[in-house]
Amino acid sequence: MSAEDLKKEPLNVIIAGVGGQGNVLMSFLIGNALVRRGYVVTVFDNYGASQRLGAVASHIKISKEGLQNSPLLHEGDADVIVGIEPIELLRNLSQFGNPEVIAVANLRPVYPIGVISGEVEYPELDEASAAIRRLSAQAWIINATDEALALGNPIYTNVILMGALIGSGVLPLDVMAMEEVLKEQLPKAFEINKVALHRGVDLVKAG
Amino acid sequence: MAHIEIDAPGTTQLLLGNEAIARGALEAGIGFATAYPGTPSSEIMGTLAPIAKKMGIYAEWSINEMVAFEAASAASLSNIRALSSMKANGVNVIADFLVNLQMTGIRKGLVLVVCDDPGGMTSSNEQDTRPIAKWLNIPMLEPSTAQECKDMTKRAFELSEELGMVCMVRSVTYLSHTRGNVRFGRLPENKKVAHFDDFYNIDDPRQSRYTCGMQFHPYKQSEELLKRFAKAPEKCENSPFNSYRGPEIPELLIISSGICWTYAIEAVSILGLQDRVGILKLGTTWPLPEGLVARYLNKSDKVLCIEEIEPFVERSVMELAASLPPDQPRPTFYGKRSGHVRAWGEQNLNLAIQSIASVMDIPYTSRQSQDLEYRRAAQAVAQTLPARPLTFCPGCPHRASFWAIKIALQLDGRNGFVTGDIGCTAMGMISPGSFQVRTYYAMGGGVGVAGGFGHLGQFGFQQPVIAVCGDSTFFHASIPGLINGVWNQSNFTLAILDNSATAMTGFQPHPGTGITATGDPGKKVSIEALCRSLGIHVEICDPFDLNTTIATLLTMMRDEGPAQVVILRRECELVRERKEKRNPFRVYVNPERCIGESCGCNRLCTRVFSCPGLVWDRDAGKAVIDEAVCVGCGLCADVCPRGAIVKEAL
Structure with missing residues (x-):
């Protein structure tokens, strides 16, 4: 299948979260769907030394053709930022955002240990929500973790958000493209992930 | 996750730089691959090992880089193309062997892939491997993209054979860990026969050419090496x-x-x-x-x-x-x-x-300077965001081990400290490990340094020393340091934090797990049997049994005899979770028993113990479990002095 023209060259996406939330799987699935559609894709998963709960940001650069892009986005140059965790979204919006950026947010916090110990404060969620809207041209804010728990396990959070991203229409990918990749990569858990994907799409369509 | 073994020339796949290196090795027709895990290099073997048998390759996670590279060279000398991969620090470990191998040369292509970590994002330093290539006259290729990772790895095998010497491919974190488009080439037919032929040397036909020094003097080998290397510039030119x-x-x-x-x-x-x-x-x-x-x-x-x-x-x-x-x-x-x-x-x-x-x-x-208003708003938001420092995972046995070590050192009261080592245990130097680790250098360095501290008694040194290493680090480089300490009667305690995995780099197996790289059963090596064979006192504790662990550590520290070993054994929580797919306990805070700041415990659970699965409810003024993070290990229930945290077996 041949690639279509993009709204911008390269189209820049960040997926931000914390270790264990499924950032890397999400960027992998999206990257694979894009390569199947013929795009030149560069994906870098920026994570630190810890397996769980460290900040993770996946940078995805999409070109219709031409040279392979460099791994990281240029500051202020994101077109869409997905946040599996609210302050990781805000951290990336403040560095890579611009007045035209689109945000897709999960409003469920994962508290850093400094917050748990009381040394530093976590922003109130309505403030975080307002900041997300302030730093984006358009924002979809959902509670994907609660939706995932309703499906039986918080691990579906990432696929619900992936559905929301697809539903927002900013990527040159449709639900069918993601279903194909899910079926190939997660054959045993395809049905439940398909439900999660559609749940995400519906949440965005609803508003 | 990616399928590098498919025979589909001309198709384009999205591959990590490291996966592309593995694919390049397949397209070059390797028969032998070895590695020791180390970020950012681990995915090379991580990708090759699961498909090795299908592709007719011998693949091995070795116990350290030196034996990995030595084994790969044996395959090369026996007419089999071989790959060895490691992080930059690993080249220090193989340096002695590499210097000598380079003098005699190789037979079939031998490629050493080194992944440097500029910035030291997941390393103890940010050393550069390229000056080592120059120092030893080793040709070096540096790919820029995932496609080049594949193509250059393949080319490196040819170059190695054309020049009769090991050839290096150097990647870096931002290349090894970036996915990019890779167009596949052909996979060669699998026809390999190993035979060692030692190509007797030119001076004395009775002597193998694969020997350094002796009658074939090193200076003559240098001359020979320079002759071989003299052909390299022309290859690079074109x-x-x-x-x-x-x-x-x-x-x-x-x-x-x-x-x-x-x-x-x-x-x-x-x-x-x-x-x-x-x-x-x-x-x-x-x-x-x-x-x-x-x-x-x-x-x-x-x-x-x-x-x-x-x-x-x-x-x-x-x-x-x-x-x-x-x-x-x-x-x-x-x-x-x-x-x-x-x-x-x-x-x-x-x-x-x-x-x-x-x-x-x-x-x-x-x-950014064009969108000034936006940038001001962004900066204002950024200032309100709490940092997210490193921490042990929820349920990590190391949190318990360092908790026990901290309390034991406090109870001992002689200002004792911990000498640390590489791996997840290194987080003992920061908050989740209660800042107990005071020295931290290189694989095996913890026990070696402790051996030195343990001899300072004659100068009035009275601080107890606990060396800490993980199980994989123990096999990699800690055994000589322990033997040296035992032999020379140095006074220290070695705590082996055995979580039965090379956890930080992605759960690669090691001799203690009894499983090989390809998932086959290996001969399981017992850490305790090995240590006991040295004739020393060895104890095994479950770090989640805090009281026994603390008491054991205290007894060992107070003993003035030679080195002793305590194995703090509990499986890595992430490994357990993958296997069992369920939490062992349902853990919750009883809001009637938790009385928050008025307890007098100074919020021990959230302020000091600090597990990310146990958070502080500001409105209620009480601790509360975060169900999306907690893995139900139940350790916090043993830490709470009021018994307000409840664990119920599931």
Whole structure:
């Protein structure tokens, strides 16, 4: 299948979260769907030394053709930022955002240990929500973790958000493209992930 | 996750740089691959091992880089192409063997892939492997993209055979861990027969050529090596991996290699300088393609080298410039030496833009400075965001081990401390490990350093010393240090934090797990049997049994005899979770028993113990479990002095 023209060259996406939330799987699935559609894709998963709960940001650069892009986005140059965790979204919006950026947010916090110990404060969620809207041209804010728990396990959070991203229409990918990749990569858990994907799409369509 | 073994030439797959290296090795027809895990190199073996049997390859996670590389060289000497991969620190471990192997040369292609970590994001330092290639006359290829990772790895095997010596491929974190489009080539037919033929040497046909020194004097081997290496420049000169983009006569010539080349290309484009600035890309960074570089040096008055860590290309190019004919004009060199390129840490697009803009003396207005109002709002938000420091995972046995070590050291009261080692246990130096680790250097360094502290008693040293290492680190490099300490009667305690996994690099197996790289049963090596064979006192504790662990540590510290070992054994929580797929306990805080700040415990659970699964409810003024994070290990129930945290077996 041949690639279509993009709204911008390269189209820049960040997926931000914390270790264990499924950032890397999400960027992998999206990257694979894009390569199947013929795009030149560069994906870098920026994570630190810890397996769980460290900040993770996946940078995805999409070109219709031409040279392979460099791994990281240029500051202020994101077109869409997905946040599996609210302050990781805000951290990336403040560095890579611009007045035209689109945000897709999960409003469920994962508290850093400094917050748990009381040394530093976590922003109130309505403030975080307002900041997300302030730093984006358009924002979809959902509670994907609660939706995932309703499906039986918080691990579906990432696929619900992936559905929301697809539903927002900013990527040159449709639900069918993601279903194909899910079926190939997660054959045993395809049905439940398909439900999660559609749940995400519906949440965005609803508003 | 990616399928590198498919025989589908011409198709395009999205591969990590490391997966592409593995694919390149398959396309080169390797029969043997070895590695020791180390970020950012681990995915090379991680990708090869599961498909090794299907592809007719022997694949091995070795206990350290030295034995990995030694084993790979045996395959090469027996006419089988072999790959060995490691992180930059691993080259230090193999250095002695490598120096000597390079003197005698190899037979079938032997490729050493080294993944450097500029910036030291997941390493103890940010050393650069390229000067080692130069020091030892080893040809080095530096890929820039995932496609080149595959193509250069394949080419490196040919080059290794053409020159009769080991060949290096150098990647970096931002290449190894970036996924990009890779167009597959053909997989060769699998026909390999191993036979060791020692090609008797030219001076004495009775002696194998694969021996260093002795009758075949080292200086003669140096001469022989230099003769072989003399053919390398010509190979690099005509390499398709060296290329130029830009005007015929550029105002500025950028010389770059590896991932930095991608930054240089984009930076020139963002600055709109495509018609004024040219970029010479070097895929063969050692030896330098001298003729090619000399031709381009002649075209420009200004030369800027953009690279990470050492000014390696910069110095090599300046050396070359010094040997140019006297009538050729010398350009002005810009780079790390002149301060136009940052001398430390990794490079990025922003830094490349700044370097080029400053050499070209043009203003650069970043996107951020255009959207001033937005940037002010963004900065205001950024200031309110709490940092997210490293921590042990929820349920991690190391949190319990360091908790016990901290309390034991406090109870002992002689200002004792911990000498640390590489791996997850290193987090003992920061908050989640209660800041107990006081020295931290290299694999096996913890026990070796402790051995020295343990001999200082004659100078009035009375502080107890606990060396800490993980189980994989124990096998890698801690055994000699322990034996040395036992033999020389040094007084210290070695705590082996045995979580039955090489956890930090992604759960690779090791001798203690009894499973090999390809998932086959191996002979399980018992840490306790090995330690007990030294005739020393060895105890095994479950770190979740805090009281027993603390008591054992205290007894060992108070013993003035020679080195002793305590094995703090509990499986890595992430491994357990993958296997069992359920939590052992339902854990919750009884809000009637937790009385928050008025308890007198000073919020021990959230302020000191600090597990991310147990959070503080500001409104209620009580601790509460975060069900999306908690893994139900139940350790916090044993830490709460009021019994307000409840664990119920599931």
